Amino acid sequence: MMRGLDHIVHAVHDLEAVAAFYARAGFTVGARNQHPWGTHNRIVQLPGFFIELLTLAEPDKIVAHGARNFSFGAFQRDYLSGGQGLSMLLLQSTDAAADAAAFAAAGIGDFDTFGFAREGQGPDGNPVQLGFSLAFAADPDSPRAGFGCCRHHHPEQFWNPVRQQHANGVAELQAVLLIADNPTDHHIFLSALTGQRDLHSSSVGVSAATPNGAIEILEPISVRDQLGVTLEAEGAGMTFAGLRFGVDDIEACAALLEAAAVPFTKHRGWLVVAPKQAFGATLVFAPRRQS
Numbered sequence: 001m002m003r004g005l006d007h008i009v010h011a012v013h014d015l016e017a018v019a020a021f022y023a024r025a026g027f028t029v030g031a032r033n034q035h036p037w038g039t040h041n042r043i044v045q046l047p048g049f050f051i052e053l054l055t056l057a058e059p060d061k062i063v064a065h066g067a068r069n070f071s072f073g074a075f076q077r078d079y080l081s082g083g084q085g086l087s088m089l090l091l092q093s094t095d096a097a098a099d100a101a102a103f104a105a106a107g108i109g110d111f112d113t114f115g116f117a118r119e120g121q122g123p124d125g126n127p128v129q130l131g132f133s134l135a136f137a138a139d140p141d142s143p144r145a146g147f148g149c150c151r152h153h154h155p156e157q158f159w160n161p162v163r164q165q166h167a168n169g170v171a172e173l174q175a176v177l178l179i180a181d182n183p184t185d186h187h188i189f190l191s192a193l194t195g196q197r198d199l200h201s202s203s204v205g206v207s208a209a210t211p212n213g214a215i216e217i218l219e220p221i222s223v224r225d226q227l228g229v230t231l232e233a234e235g236a237g238m239t240f241a242g243l244r245f246g247v248d249d250i251e252a253c254a255a256l257l258e259a260a261a262v263p264f265t266k267h268r269g270w271l272v273v274a275p276k277q278a279f280g281a282t283l284v285f286a287p288r289r290q291s
Contacts, residue, residue, distance in 0.1 A: 002195045003091040003099075004212030006150045007050045008176060008243065010281055011076050011087040015040055015055035018279045022053065024260040025273070025283070026168025026253070029053070033118060037073040038062050045163045048212045049173045051243070054087075056080055070111040070136040075146050085280030086240035088146030089176055091194065092212065096133035099149040106192035109137035109148075120158065128157040139189050142237030145178065147193055168253045171288055172246040175207075175214040179241040181233040183217040190215060228267035229274055229282055242275075242282030250287050257285075 012018040019029045019042045030043040038061030044051040054076060056062070062073040072088075079087040093099050096113045103109035113135050120130040131153035139145065152158055180186055183205040191199055194208045194215065204226075205218040223231050223241055231241055247253045254271055257264050264273045264285075271285040 001094075002210060003093065003149060003193070004210045005049050005173065005176065005215070006090045006092045006152075006212075007052050008086055008090070008240070009052045009054050009076065009088040009146070010085070010279065011054050011056075011079050012084045012279045013055060013080065015042060015053060015057070018053050018055075021262075021277075021279065022051075025262050025278075026256045026260070027166050027170065028163050030163060031121060033120065035073070035118060036061065036116070037071075039073055039076055043163075045160065046170065046173050046245075047161075047164050048092075048159075068110065068112045070109075070114065070138070070148075072114065072134070072136075079144055079146075082144060083280055085275065086176075086242070087144070088148070089215070089240070090134065090148050090150040091210070093133070093135060093149035093151040096135045096149060096151045100135035102195070103135060103137045103192070108139065108189055108192050109135070111136045111138075117153075128154070130154055130158055137189075137193055139186070139237055141235065142186075142239065144234060145238045145240055168256050168285070169247040169249050170245045170253075170285070171248055173213040174244040174246045174286060174289070175216050176243060177223070177241040177282070177284075178215070178217045178238045179220055179223055179231050179233050180205075180217050180238045181219065181236070183219060185236070186217055186238055190217065223282075226268070227270070227272050227282060227284060228265055229272060231275075231282070240281070242284055244270075244284040244286055246288035247285050248288055250285065253285050 038058035040057040041054040065071045115133040117131040133151040136148040204222045207216040273283040
């Protein structure tokens with residue numbers, strides 16, 4: 001089964017500071033939430049996809065990794081010890097146990113599923129209970145890139161069209177961008193993760209088109225050519241480079257960023273906010289594709 005994109009974690013040291021940055025950049029940012037294992041988050045929703053702004057707020061509550069227990073909190077803690085940025089990509093799931101079994105069979109993860117619930121704010125503003133089940137995958141060569149799937153048990157309580165309206169005109173996620181010295185080395189992993197056999201390979205890199213945005217693994221030179229940003233791959237594996245959004249009016253988006261004093265460059269018709277400004281992530285605003 002082909003899996004679409006569900007959400008990405010943007011791990012930072014100061015949750016309120018990154019939330020203020022996203023708000024200045026024209027995004028609608030949700031309220032602060034707490035996890036029982038010590039991380040706190042705030043959510044930026046797009047249609048069918050969200051960015052989880054996350055920090056380690058209560059480190060004494062972190063649970064250690066086990067033989068078959070992938071600790072979400074421990075992974076984020078370890079990631080933040082090496083810097084801020086995009087730490088983990090979760091794809092859509094309708095059956096986390098089946099996804100965990102599929103990952104184990106493909107040799108990209110052999111972990112028990114992880115379920116939890118937390119209180120959230122429903123579409124009407126009242127408190128609601130939210131529930132999630134996660135299945136994790138791992139690439140040993142990519143210790144700073146986490147992967148998995150997420151099943152929403154009460155999606156009608158989570159997704160809210162009002163929170164998906166953004167002043168910058170962002171209406172879709174076009175792609176999650178990763179960087180690797182040899183993108184084709186990760187073809188098998190990406191295929192097993194997404195459930196898609198036919199990936200697109202080119203001189204630029206490797207990409208998988210999912211029902212809800214693409215995953216693109218690029219060489220450093222391709223990142224520089226496409227975005228005008230110089231990034232280096234880490235070791236033999238992959239690391240997350242950034243997110244590319246589709247906006248309705250690119251000039252209006254540029255005007256908003258300028259008025260909010262959010263530094264960006266224009267490159268090949270795209271607006272690019274570099275990692276130094278965006279808490280370790282590259283944020284790219286591109287014209288929305290016409291359907």
